[in-house]
Amino acid sequence: MGQDSYRSYIFDLFFLSLGLSLLFGFMLGERPLAVPDEGRYMEIPREMLASWDFITPRLNGVKYFEKPPLFYWLQTIPIKLFGISEWAGRLCPMILGIIGSLMVYGAGRSLFDRKTGLYAAIILATSTLYYVFTRLITLDMAVSVFVTGALLSFLLAQKSSPGPKRRWLMYACSLSFALGFLTKGAMSIAIPGGVMFLWVLIFNRWSKLLPLYLPTSLVLFLTIATPWHVLVALKNPEFLWFYFVNEHVLRYLTTTHNRYGPIWYFIPVILLGLLPWTAFLPQAIKDLVRKYRQDKQAWEVLSYLFLWAGLIFVFFSISSSKLVPYILPLFPALALIMGRFFASIPGTALQPIKKSLWGYLGLNLFLAGVLSFVLFGTDLAEPEHWTYACFVIGVWILSALVVPLLGRLRGVRGVFEGMVGTAVCFFMIASVAAPTLQKRSIKPIAEQIKQNFPPHTIVANYHTYNQDLPVYLDRTIKVVGWTGELQFGMEQEDTSDWMWDEVTFWENWAKEETMCMVTNKGYYEQIKENPNIHFLLVTENQGDYLVCNRKKDAQ
Secondary structure (H helix, E strand, O other), X not given: OOHHHHHHHHHHHHHHHHHHHHHHHOOOOOOOOOOOHHHHHHHHHHHHHHHOOXXXXXXOOEEOOOOOOHHHHHHHHHHHHHOOOHHHHHHHHHHHHHHHHHHHHHHHHHHOOHHHHHHHXXXXXXXXXXXXXXXXXXXXXHHHHHHHHHHHXXXXXXXXXXXXXXXXXXXXXXXXXXXHHHHHOOHHHHHHHHHHHHHHHHOOOHHHOOOXXXXXXXXXXXXXXXXXXXXXXXXXXXXXXXXXXXXXXXXXXXOOOOOOXXXXXXXXXXXXXXXXXXXXXXXXXXXXXXXXXXXXXXXXXXXXXXXXXXXXXXXXXXXXXXXXXXXXXXXXXXXHHHHHHHHOOOOOOOHHHHHHHHHHHHHHHHHHHHHHHHHHHOOOOOHXXXXXXXXXHHHHHHHHHHHHHHHHHHHHHHHHHHHHHHHHHHHHHHHHHHHHHOXXXXXXXXXXXXXHOOOOOEEEEEOOOOXXXXXXXXXXXXXXXXXXXXXXXXXXXXXXXXXXXXXXXXXXXXXXOOEEEEEEHXXXXXXXXXOOOOOEEEEEEOOEEEEEOOHHHHO
């Protein structure tokens, strides 16, 4: 890499990092924790820090083996540095989202050119689904980044000559495999491994696989991925069956986790998740196939990207367990495909994308029409949401008019800039609206508890478990008559000190010691109708009720 090339590389990385930090970080901590996921993935690392046990994950004190610990470990860093807050909790997904975009930039630049890398990184960052998961405390952004790292490192290694560069790329691939395995288990190996195998098989690259430094790469993988699995299995003999059989095999093959969806489940997820770029995807695929079918080097790279996106789509479409974020790891491949498509068109040209531009205009007007119907033609929208919805409708309509105009003035470059501007405006409006849209939160209840009761007051969730309540209280709570996802952990050890049955709860309720109960409307109504239960309603918020057993302590 020449000096000018090196400078432009550093320049791009710096300004991409700065721009993405502003985009992803805007109002990052304003929205309360979304349940159950954000509450769960804040509570487990909070408990790790409180107990200083980083081997056995626990949720409200109960063993929780559904996922490996790497994301929990990462979450402990901002919590330790900045305390418990929504902003600190979402810092890791945000940083991982930036890393994923920068990886796509670097790969696009290395495999094609600088322009492709920049376009691909920007397309990925401004795709709706990707943006959403940079702001959610879940494992999914971490999984996407590590799967992307493994797939891109392998491809770049295959396109490099044997030597130090290929060696370090294969080490990066092995590292990504290990980090992915420590984030979400075998899926993080099966998917990229399947893509690599099929690509090598289709293009008969067996002779070019060597040297891939497999022995040292395997040692690196085992050194990183093995220790925790060994330690947690030694401390918890029940771990191996539950984790590898129940959480890997049965989750994929059965509907035991109640996450079933039709085989076409992920088609609308991709179409909506790729907005505002969706209308250009069909033409991007068609044009790139036609343009590079006879170019062996470029065709191998593009085929790898097609296999990447296609295998992930098929893998999860035929699975019996489906959730929206499962499909997130294919978005970097789509971003590279579309980045190459836009970069391959001369900046002042418009004719090559006219058909897609009409599709973009029609799609924006369609979305504006659907939202208008929901807003004004039904009772689904509350009055306080109308302003935000009207702004969104305005952005979509304005974009449908302005983007084609920019195309006439500045060609494909103007179209690209207009679409990026549309995405940024949409994301800003959504970020401002999110705190008001997400009304259901236990945070106001937790604040009432901290303001009105001493820190030692017993707090119990009655026939429910608000995953964010222990987080906002910064301590575990009593849980009455609810097991849910804690069922398995409760069967492995005695949790009766804090996972109470009805008898234990009401015995403690009748004692002199002050207690608080948090429950939902249905159970509150049942308690209110029972003349033998004495309580005081402290507050109610969106269907959550806080009551106590001592009037004097609530005054």
